[in-house]
Structure formats: structure tokens, C-alpha cells
Amino acid sequence: MAKKNWKTIFIDQLAETSNVKAACEVASVSQSLVYKTRRHDAEFARQWYAALAEGYDNLEMELLGRLRDGRLEDVDEHGTRRKFDIGTAFRCLAAHRDTVAKERGRQTLEDEVATMKSINAKIDKLRDNEERAARARAAREKRAAEKSR
Numbered sequence: 126m127a128k129k130n131w132k133t134i135f136i137d138q139l140a141e142t143s144n145v146k147a148a149c150e151v152a153s154v155s156q157s158l159v160y161k162t163r164r165h166d167a168e169f170a171r172q173w174y175a176a177l178a179e180g181y182d183n184l185e186m187e188l189l190g191r192l193r194d195g196r197l198e199d200v201d202e203h204g205t206r207r208k209f210d211i212g213t214a215f216r217c218l219a220a221h222r223d224t225v226a227k228e229r230g231r232q233t234l235e236d237e238v239a240t241m242k243s244i245n246a247k248i249d250k251l252r253d254n255e256e257r258a259a260r261a262r263a264a265r266e267k268r269a270a271e272k273s274r
Contacts, residue, residue, distance in 0.1 A: 131152040134151060135149065135152035135159055136169075138151045139173065140176035143180030143184055177221055177225060181221050184214060187214075188211065191211070192211070
């Protein structure tokens with residue numbers, strides 16, 4: 126099995142945590158490297174924003190679940206209680222709300238463009254088929270006219 130490169134590890138962790146610093150630590154890279162890479166690598170930037178949107182969704186669902194269940198603490202395998210910081214979760218959601226909204230809009234636009242391309246390709250194919258059928262019909266009519274002379 127091939128070893129994951131730091132970009133893949135970073136993106137996976139960013140999607141899971143919504144935390145650039147934590148994702149850098151897991152990927153064993155500096156924050157300056159990931160920000161520089163994002164500036165110069167359009168595909169990496171696209172993956173970054175998609176990961177942030179996914180992480181945002183994950184945090185939003187976790188927060189909603191905790192609020193609905195009244196589960197404000199976690200207990201680890203040693204029985205240690207750890208309070209879930211709801212205020213920080215809300216601040217994180219607020220901080221990324223605009224970025225996530227832009228990413229969702231970009232994804233929607235990409236989906237719409239892909240759908241339009243697909244529809245246009247089908248229309249072009251139908252037109253080609255109609256033109257071939259019209260040419261074939263005209264050729265048959267021409268042969269029939271020539272035979273009747």
C-alpha cells in the first residue's frame with residue numbers, strides 16, 4: 126500500500142477537525158507550508174475549502190446532537206470527564222460560515238455547469254441524429270425520384 130503524502134493527510138484531518146493547526150501536526154508539516162501551498166496550488170486550495178465545508182458540517186451535526194441529547198461531557202476510557210466546549214464550537218462555526226457558504230455556492234455552480242454540459246451534449250447528439258436521418262431521407266427520396274423517371 127502506498128504511503129499517503131502530507132497533502133492527503135492534511136486534507137483528511139482538516140475535514141475531520143476543521144483545525145488547520147491540528148491537521149498540520151498530524152501531517153507533520155508547518156502551517157506556513159500549507160498556506161503557501163494553498164496560494165500556489167489551485168487543486169489543493171479547492172480540496173482545502175471542500176474539507177473545511179465537510180468539517181463544518183461534521184461540527185454542526187455534532188453540536189446539534191450534543192444539544193439535543195444534553196450531552197455536554199465526554200468520558201474517556203479511563204473514566205475522566207471532559208467538558209465539550211459549546212461556546213468554542215459556535216465560534217468556530219461562525220468563523221467559517223462565510224467560507225463554507227462560498228464553497229457550497231462554488232460546488233453548486235460546478236454541478237450546474239456539469240449538468241448543462243451534459244444536457245447540451247445530449248441535445249447535440251439528438252440534432253446530429255436528426256440531421257443524419259434527414260440526409261438519409263433526402264437520399265432515399267432522390268433515389269425514388271430518379272427511379273420514377
